[in-house]
Amino acid sequence: MNTGFMVENASKIAISLGIILATFIVRFVIKNALKIVFAKVSGRLSERRLAKTKTIRSLLLNVINFAILLIATLMVLGQWGVNIGPLLAGLGVLGVGLSFGSQSMVKDFISGFFIILEDVFGVGDTVKIGAFEGKVTKVTIRSTVLKDASGNRIYIPNSKIDIVTRFKPKNTK
Secondary structure, three states, X not given: OOHHHHHHOHHHHHHHHHHHHHHHHHHHHHHHXXXXXXXXXXXXXXXXXXXXXXXHHHHHHHHHHHHXXXXXXXXXXXXXXXXXXXXXXXXXXXXXXXXXXXXXHHHHHHHHHHHHHHOOOOOOOEEEEOOEEEEEEEEOOOEEEEEOOXXXXXXXXXXXXXXXXXXXXXXXX
């Protein structure tokens, strides 16, 4: 191993390791804080709402982890003298390109997030969505799955869901 490199760059190495360590600590703290908050909330929720809460928590953790890792990576690169301005510009252009290229997927995610958050319908509900009617078997951030009277599974992208009729369970008045 080249000790000259280590000696010359000791401060950069130390700061980079500090950033990496801080990243893991921040991720750990945020993950556990969210776990505690959601655990307190979960104790008061029905099983149906609990599944929705887990989906939202998972999505939130993924977004936060991505943001933390991106910031830490840019900080380490900046520490080593990499000009992060062009990288940020490139990420911006990439973001714009991806947003245009994946508009329907983004619409699905946003619609799915609000379907889950607003409790429009859930697994076990009998619904009519557009021309399709059936029992909801799965609700994800991206799509909703119905099982019709014939047993067919119908996959509906959440962005295509506009008018929903949720039927009352047969045992209620």
